[in-house]
Amino acid sequence: MSGQTQSDLKSWGDILNPVEMQRHQQVGLLGIVALFVLPLVIPAIYAIYLSSALFFATFVMSWDFVSGYTGEISFGHGLFFGVGGYTSGMLNLHMGIDPWIAAPIGAVAAGIAGLLIGFPSLRVQGPYFSLITLVTPIILISVFRFFPDLTGGELGLVSVGTVEKFSAIGPIPSPGFDPYSGYYLALFVFLLALVIFVAITRSDAGMVLTAIRADEISVAATGKNPAKFKLFAFVLSGLVGGLAGAMYGHSVGGFNVSELLALIISIEVIVAAILGGIGTITGAAIGGLFFYLLRVFMRNIEFTIPVVNVPVGEIYFLLFGIVTLGFLFYLPEGIVPRLVGEWRARSEPQAGEAVADGGKSRGERIVEEWTDDLRELFGGERR
């Protein structure tokens, strides 16, 4: 958010919630408004970039909701995108079911996958659980390859139906391929996920989820069943991730392993969430957008690195990996918590005394654990 928007900021805040709204929340609202208006002023190609970024950010939020809050780190969230997407795609391609109906069914299938993955998390701890999540999508990929007639094998599901009408707004020609209507479809999915996740995590249920991460036994002692909450988180994460996977495929016109299920997708989602700050949802959303756009930006740098004489665009993915490593070290607490933290520090000098509103402080606590770990790395050198 640049400086010139600061003047508008107060008026928006006044209208919606003059007293209680904090600055970072105001900025967030402004950001959402900007997302609505942006396509009217940017070239079509940027609308295309942004719509993919919005889908990716939705993936990241669905990861953050389960892993950032319950602490059960999933290394294979691509499973949900893949199950949701392929279910919807196969229903559409083989049975002719309209994408608008197939996509929710895909989401339900992914929700069931969430339930199946959630169960082991009740028994299997920490890294062992992560191992299970890591290999599950790989097993699923093999299963898909085993039935190429159903799944399209290595070619993926192509020429699936696109979302033909976006009736909430009016008839738009082939939203899937039209940059602008495709954009609003992505924005719709993104906002839906954002609203659901933010509403739940800022409610009592969110408190319980975070408490589970900190101390599962204490939660059980209060009479709440941690298992139920965990499963709920997995199912909802699957539902939203699956819906996003399905909508993404229908909007670009195809489903394939390398965009939904591949290991790299699951890792990118985690990295983006960490960059944005885990356990905050909004951080995940911003991290997802930032991560995706950074990658596009790097791909398009037309600069040839001297000495080795290689254009940046050609090796962007390598550089991107290195930049990611750098980010993980230098900004381990994530972009959003860092910004929020600095604003806080400026506005209320004795921060940390009382727990402010539930939302951010929970996230910060989680983030602190991470920060402590990672900061050690540069212990003395940090300025």
Added chain:
Amino acid sequence: MVSAITIATNVLMLGALYSLVAIGFTLIFGVGGVLNLSHGAIITVGAYSAYAVDAATGSIVLGAIAAAVISGAFSLALYKGLISKVRHNPVTVLILTLVVAIVVEQLALVVFGGEELLVPQLLGGSISVLGDSIQANRILVFVLSWVLIGGLFYFVDRTRTGKAILATSMSDKGAALAGIDSEQVYTYTWVLAGALAGLAGLFLASFQTANPLMGRNPLLLSFAIVVLGGLGSIRGSVIGAYLISFLDQMTITFLSERLAGVSALVVLVLVLLVRPKGLFGRELVEE
């Protein structure tokens, strides 16, 4: 029908090879509680080091030395530069090592290209066993792997440093009480594991080919192996490696080649579901 001899040699050789990878993986876990997901990338480092040195000097022996030395050094740098600082947070370690693995893959892709590269056999020709011919290279790989495994057993049982590694893997605190410098033990373990994985990479490439993603499958198999054999146990890893390589060969031969590698992963998930700490596993150090 593929002959029993062929299946047996494959199981014997691949089991030994997987052992080399899994032992390093499990040692690192045993002494430091670190699940190193870049262990597979070290295989890639080893194979490409050997390729590059062989291409430059024409000697695969020098290539083998390079595979061990460069991989060991890489592993050391990885530990000293990154992992030692975040060791006590298992999840951070998982993410960082995964990203490191991807950077290594990309580096190999950029420097050497995505094509499969040929690494010369250590030994040409073939030998006839009970009417079936087996390549000398495979037999050599099998023998060398076992020499390394045997050496490792000797090292751990007989030498001071080896005993320190074993002691640390049993109990961090106990070892510290006994005056063992745990930091030093970690360092030795990482170098050792790196060198073993690097050599395994060369062995693999010598009868297959080298490509940037070649470390992924052995890493996944290592998961299954160490979960079967018990995290931190060298003997368990060897047993686990043979179980997995047997299972994999059976699946390929009698079910479908499309399922290569999958059976191991299914076993991994099932074992963890039934016995969340692994079949013969022990408590996580950090919990």
Added chain:
Amino acid sequence: MGTALAGCLGGGNGNGNGGGGGVPDTITIGALGPADSPMGDSILKSAELAVNEINENGGIAGADVEVSTKDTKDQPGTTRSVYQELTTGENVDATVGIFGSEQLLSIMGNIAQQSTVHLTAGAATPEAPALVEEDYETNKYWFRVGPINSVFLGESQVQFAADRFEQMGWEKIAFLAEDYKWTEPITNNIKSQLEEEVGVEVTEVRRVAEGTEDFTPVYDQLEADEVDGAYTALAHTGTTALVQWAQQQRPFGFGGIHVPTQLPSFYEATQGAAISTFSQTTATANSEVTEKTVPYANAYQEEYDSLPVYTGYSAYDAVYMIKEAIEATESVDSDDLVSELEGMSYTGTGGNIEFFGPDGRFPHDVRYGADYSQGVYFQWQADESGEGHQRVLWPDDLQEVDYQSPPWA
């Protein structure tokens, strides 16, 4: 929101080549390919080479030509993204290239939506022309210059077998195909065709799984069956299969369709393991498939210090076909170009290129046959100094050498 969006309605289509006719001052052609692989690299360089030549000779209908090259990373998502950069972002007048079938299929919808002519070089899937057949008006902007699709690849393998197996001494063979979608049209009928039309014994048609790293059990089986040759349809798993065959000195021949061995640098890269392997390909650097083949390969070598790969021939021809079409119609309008290309007969580096019409067997796909594109079969043979050369085995009019068995067989 409704009013705001109204401005976009109908704006989505017809990006780029509006104008409806006439030639702009600058014509831009987009080229797509995975820059990391020799196949993609060759596409991008050949498109550049063609455009440079065209500009030196006065451009297209007097207009300057620019080429914009994009790296697809061989990933469907990236391919789609860079395709949109070319069309929506840069308004190119046509695109060429691609390489992978997975990547091509991922942008078929975008090609239709952009209504911008695309000439594929590299992917062999017959699903693309099937889409044109299914919905001609939507998908008619797609064409393929080369290679011939995998149905034809299968037919070509039967023809080669009929013409050469006897002389090669291949009476008993096993067919080895990788378990990918592209080989399905080949393996569906290959056994009966080879047995009935060629009269060879086919011990098995084996589809080897993706990511197969150990071919030893496969070769043991083949050796036990005493086959004369392994007739292949391999791309992704090709190098591993070939290297293990050579290292293990299996007593049977090896070749058919083998994508890696088509690379001019492959013999050296495998330190001679490629010896005696043979493959179908679009053209080799010294085979006079047409009078344009050798000059193109020489120009490429002069410019980039390496020889082009099969995808390069097609990409180079594709650019020239776009030039011809624009000059004939004096327009860059996509619909004009489509009808011009449909009727075009162009002698390129890879053969006499003509497309199937809308009602043809494979609409907008390149025609296969002696009068059109049929490719060549070559074999790696070593000269006295030990250097490997791709020598043409088939067809008759281009044949340089007779087939040689592997040195150890």
